[in-house]
Amino acid sequence: MDSEANIKSPLVHSLPPEILTSVFSHLIPPVDSLICLSLVCRHWANVALSTPDLWHTIHWDTTNNPRRSESALHKLTKIHGLNVADLHILFDALDGLQPEHDHSSRGHFKIPLPNHLESILFRWETQTWQDLLSHLPHLTSLVITLTNTSRIPSQHRLPANHLLHLLSLACPALESLSLGDDIFQAEFLTHTFLPAPSTQPTPVRGPTLPLLELVLPRFNRLTQLRLCGTDTLAENGHTCCVYQPRLLSVLARTLGPRLKEFASYPALRLGHVTHAIEIEKDEGAWREFCEVCTGLETWHFGICETLTNAALVEWGRIKREKLRRLVFLRKDGGGRGGWRFESEGFEACLRGCPGLKELEVWMSTGTEWHATFNDPLFSTLPHFLPNLTTLILWDYRAVTPVSPLPITTLTPLTHLPHLHTLALSSCPLLLSASILSFLRSRHAYNTTSSTAFRLQFRDTAQHDPHRLQTLRSLAVDPAWKEWVQDPMVNFFEMAVEIDFRAGMYAREGAMGEMDVIVKEIRRTYGRIIDVRQKIRGGRGSEPEVVTGKLEVEFFYGMAGGEDEDEEEGDYC
Amino acid sequence: MSDPANITLVTMDGTTFTVPSAYLHRSKLVQDWLRSEGDKQAMEVKHVTPFVLQGVLNFCEIHAEDTSEPLADPADPTKPFEADPRDDAFRGMPDDQLLQFTMAADILQIPELVRLTAQEMASRIDGKSPDQIRAMFNPDDLAEEDVDSDNEMGEVGEEGAISK
Numbered sequence: 001m002d003s004e005a006n007i008k009s010p011l012v013h014s015l016p017p018e019i020l021t022s023v024f025s026h027l028i029p030p031v032d033s034l035i036c037l038s039l040v041c042r043h044w045a046n047v048a049l050s051t052p053d054l055w056h057t058i059h060w061d062t063t064n065n066p067r068r069s070e071s072a073l074h075k076l077t078k079i080h081g082l083n084v085a086d087l088h089i090l091f092d093a094l095d096g097l098q099p100e101h102d103h104s105s106r107g108h109f110k111i112p113l114p115n116h117l118e119s120i121l122f123r124w125e126t127q128t129w130q131d132l133l134s135h136l137p138h139l140t141s142l143v144i145t146l147t148n149t150s151r152i153p154s155q156h157r158l159p160a161n162h163l164l165h166l167l168s169l170a171c172p173a174l175e176s177l178s179l180g181d182d183i184f185q186a187e188f189l190t191h192t193f194l195p196a197p198s199t200q201p202t203p204v205r206g207p208t209l210p211l212l213e214l215v216l217p218r219f220n221r222l223t224q225l226r227l228c229g230t231d232t233l234a235e236n237g238h239t240c241c242v243y244q245p246r247l248l249s250v251l252a253r254t255l256g257p258r259l260k261e262f263a264s265y266p267a268l269r270l271g272h273v274t275h276a277i278e279i280e281k282d283e284g285a286w287r288e289f290c291e292v293c294t295g296l297e298t299w300h301f302g303i304c305e306t307l308t309n310a311a312l313v314e315w316g317r318i319k320r321e322k323l324r325r326l327v328f329l330r331k332d333g334g335g336r337g338g339w340r341f342e343s344e345g346f347e348a349c350l351r352g353c354p355g356l357k358e359l360e361v362w363m364s365t366g367t368e369w370h371a372t373f374n375d376p377l378f379s380t381l382p383h384f385l386p387n388l389t390t391l392i393l394w395d396y397r398a399v400t401p402v403s404p405l406p407i408t409t410l411t412p413l414t415h416l417p418h419l420h421t422l423a424l425s426s427c428p429l430l431l432s433a434s435i436l437s438f439l440r441s442r443h444a445y446n447t448t449s450s451t452a453f454r455l456q457f458r459d460t461a462q463h464d465p466h467r468l469q470t471l472r473s474l475a476v477d478p479a480w481k482e483w484v485q486d487p488m489v490n491f492f493e494m495a496v497e498i499d500f501r502a503g504m505y506a507r508e509g510a511m512g513e514m515d516v517i518v519k520e521i522r523r524t525y526g527r528i529i530d531v532r533q534k535i536r537g538g539r540g541s542e543p544e545v546v547t548g549k550l551e552v553e554f555f556y557g558m559a560g561g562e563d564e565d566e567e568e569g570d571y572c
Numbered sequence: 573m574s575d576p577a578n579i580t581l582v583t584m585d586g587t588t589f590t591v592p593s594a595y596l597h598r599s600k601l602v603q604d605w606l607r608s609e610g611d612k613q614a615m616e617v618k619h620v621t622p623f624v625l626q627g628v629l630n631f632c633e634i635h636a637e638d639t640s641e642p643l644a645d646p647a648d649p650t651k652p653f654e655a656d657p658r659d660d661a662f663r664g665m666p667d668d669q670l671l672q673f674t675m676a677a678d679i680l681q682i683p684e685l686v687r688l689t690a691q692e693m694a695s696r697i698d699g700k701s702p703d704q705i706r707a708m709f710n711p712d713d714l715a716e717e718d719v720d721s722d723n724e725m726g727e728v729g730e731e732g733a734i735s736k
Contacts, residue, residue, distance in 0.1 A: 015671070015674065015675070016678055018678070019674055019675070019678050019686065019690065022686060022687065022690040023674075023690045023693045023694050023697075024694070025690075025694075026690060026691045026694035026695070027694050027697075027698050036700075036701065036702060037697070037702070037705070039702035040702045040705050040706060041706075
């Protein structure tokens with residue numbers, strides 16, 4: 001039979017157009033692949049370039065694509081623009097400065113040639129962008145992500161206000177606009193939208209508030225708006241500053257109930273820039289926003305610089321049935337004031353979000369509100385948020401752990417049937433027996449690979465008996481061993497990580513202590529548990545710390561029984 | 573008249589396969605044939621080799637009792653593709669065989685199999701250069717005039733074609 005397999009194999013260029021269309025439609029991102037595939041043969045080119053449905057989405061990634069110039073995108077939109085609904089531009093200025101895409105002769109090094117303007121891909125020429133956008137009347141989603149834009153001369157940067165003005169006229173069907181889109185991406189609008197050389201004292205980086213007020217009503221369908229690094233210098237931030245309570249009024253009046261998501265992320269390198277709203281300066285604006293914007297699906301409290309019980313109570317006064325994701329992210333420095341809410345305010349806030357699925361609290365500073373997350377609050381979660389799937393209370397600063405969370409038990413969370421992701425850090429009062437008991441309780445819910453449960457738990461306490469207490473327990477407690485080796489427990493992943501910072505590794509006794517834990521875990525569990533150790537140098541006044549993290553992803557089921565178990569057998 | 577519970581298929585070289593008709597309830601070609609010419613002894617499946625037809629029938633047998641809605645369009649973006657472990661044999665086959673199965677799925681009009689093979693083809697060619705793709709699928713059979721070698725790494729031209 002095998003010999004027959006190769007009889008009259010069909011030619012690659014003889015596949016019917018509908019089959020090729022089906023193949024091409026599975027490729028992501030489509031445009032990169034389509035342009036490449038159209039070079040295989042004329043037949044493929046004809047299909048790729050003459051099938052409108054394939055051009056619904058354009059991901060224009062300039063990385064390692066020297067030909068992905070602004071003019072090439074312009075030409076593409078002239079031909080296929082009517083079919084384009086989703087345009088995603090990922091632009092790295094350094095890639096545009098590479099003289100040639102030739103890895104064999106030049107390796108992977110990027111060669112910046114700032115004086116060769118002709119090699120720059122995107123010049124942000126107003127006329128080009130005006131033409132480009134005019135060919136995209138049905139555009140519903142636009143994402144522009146840029147990096148290394150500092151190398152672009154100021155005369156080739158497009159003013160933010162101008163772009164928004166052009167967009168509002170040419171693309172009235174826009175539903176989602178994202179400028180930036182990466183919380184750790186610092187320089188995007190800061191440089192790209194700089195209308196004048198950076199030596200001038202009052203640069204405006206993002207769209208101004210009056211402009212937003214003017215153009216947002218033109219987008220009749222806009223529901224999602226993300227801005228990254230947009231703002232003016234705080235010291236000059238008077239009428240231009242976009243982050244002020246009036247922005248909340250603008251969002252309420254222009255987008256109102258159809259606003260599903262508004263996200264704003266700061267430019268990290270500009271500590272003196274404000275990127276948040278001081279609610280107390282105009283509580284009426286906050287009230288108006290809370291009452292009108294009832295269609296929110298995702299909300300980031302990070303932009304609310306000052307958050308109090310009163311503000312959260314105001315938020316929770318209106319039921320937000322559509323809200324699915326709520327994020328609290330409070331960054332270090334750069335802000336004025338702080339968050340001062342307590343359990344009372346937080347409970348009121350959650351009471352207004354009965355359909356919430358994801359609750360994320362990323363902590364780095366502000367001890368007052370950390371104390372809010374305590375046992376009584378945990379006990380209310382099953383009542384307020386019965387559909388919760390993800391709960392994250394995470395201190396994302398590893399160097400200087402924040403004050404601990406006063407949580408002693410996870411028992412209330414056992415009543416959340418849909419929960420599949422739990423991340424906790426800095427909970428020294430939470431004994432590992434409680435964690436293990438909670439993991440056992442998931443037996444009732446997380447019973448297939450598609451409903452696997454993921455736990456991340458990190459000990460940040462630096463003094464005995466709480467230092468690395470979870471990993472110590474894992475190493476010596478027979479109850480952990482019994483659970484890990486239970487044949488009903490199927491692991492996708494089980495790992496521990498010990499992170500030494502700033503000289504802790506060299507401390508007398510520290511090495512031996514950690515070695516005992518690591519050796520015992522390896523001896524007891526063998527290759528079931530992946531053990532990692534990180535050693536990092538310190539900077540300046542960083543304290544010497546050691547943290548331990550446990551990561552588990554598992555589901556309950558009898559391995560080797562059903563089809564699904566067979567599929568996961570390799571992981572066990 | 574043939575047995576209505578079974579159907580006999582004849583491949584390009586005359587090899588016959590008799591299988592329960594229910595196996596092929598997702599094949600539009602077979603269903604149309606049963607309605608219009610079901611009284612004939614056997615259905616000819618030209619351009620399909622016995623090896624490929626055997627594989628297609630295996631797929632049909634595996635999925636004979638599936639209760640999911642028939643797929644109208646293999647490229648329907650609203651129906652996300654989910655890998656089925658029962659189809660692993662299709663994902664492991666050589667490139668030229670995959671191409672033959674894709675053609676056979678199209679000839680027999682089985683959207684679910686078209687989607688499976690198309691998705692597998694897409695995953696194999698994704699990220700590869702035109703030369704690598706040509707090398708995967710019968711490079712010797714590719715006519716010279718079908719390759720526009722001057723257009724390597726070209727730009728999008730005025731007509732939407734790729735030009736240097």
